Amino acid sequence: MLEVKDLHVTVEGSEILKGLSLTVNVGEVHAIMGPNGAGKSTLSAVIAGKDGYEVTQGSITFEGRDVLEMAIEERAQAGMLMGFQYPVEIPGVKNVYLLKAALNAQRAARGEGEIPAPEFMKLVKEKIAQMKMDASFLQRAVNEGFSGGEKKRNEILQMLVLQPKLAMLDEIDSGLDIDAMRIVADGVNSLRDPERAILLVTHYQRLLDYVEPDVVHVLVDGRIVKSGDKNLALELESRGYDWVVEDSAA
Ligand code: ADP
Ligand code: MG
Ligand code: MG
Secondary structure (H helix, E strand, C coil): CEEEEEEEEEECCEEEEEEEEEEECCCCEEEEECCCCCCHHHHHHHHHCCCCCEEEEEEEEECCEEHHHCCHHHHHHHCEEECCCCCCCEEEEEHHHHHHHHHHHHHHHCCCCCCCHHHHHHHHHHHHHHCCCCHHHHHCEECCCCCHHHHHHHHHHHHHHHCCCEEEEECCCCCCCHHHHHHHHHHHHHHCCCCCEEEEECCCCHHHHCCCCCEEEEEECCEEEEEECHHHHHHHHHHCCHHHHHHHHC
16 A cells, blocks of 8 residues: 655755655554654655655655655545644634545545535534544634643544545654543544554554554664564563664664
């Protein structure tokens, strides 16, 4: 589904990704782990098409299409969605309108008409209940005054409504207490689907106790230096990242 080959990316003149390769098959959950500053967020941002990243070498393909030739909206419409790809706060724009606009843009790209209002409300109410969010969230401006945990839930809500083919979630566990993390993890688990892939960027292993990845990658200094199964995450938790770096240098 997603194939990243020898990707080199520069941000403001310095090289952040230095030959990163990654293959994600449909139906799989991949965790990207690694120390702070390794380039994890840069990777999902480049795949989603955010501004400010210069690809100097390498390729990204999604379902056989050249992603680097696609504009950010085309990528979203092709089914690649990053959590809060849409701005973190949008003063004055209600959550419910953003969700509806994003869903209708997706439908339009597939040649479908707008979702009927009752159908939309039914869908959103079901998902908001699933995330244990209060219905009043829908009427609030996007993320304005939301706590960290509320933003993360809102991010998963967006995914549950939009149902992307490739869901990219960056540090969705950061700053969450254990109850909020379970809700977020349950939301991610309900996104699991044979027709979907999930890329979970996380610094800590904790989330992976709840969302079991098929593949774990360790990203260090702009490259994936080791990949393995979920046991690799447990090993990182107990041994840290240094041994991976030493092993990969050897
Ligand atoms: P991670 O998510 O693994 O912590 P990031 O992808 O956020 O790492 O960042 C990787 C490196 O790129 C860091 O050294 C960071 O300071 C740098 N970086 C990321 N974004 C920018 C930016 N917009 N401008 C300058 N440097 C950046
Ligand atoms: Mg960082
Ligand atoms: Mg990051």
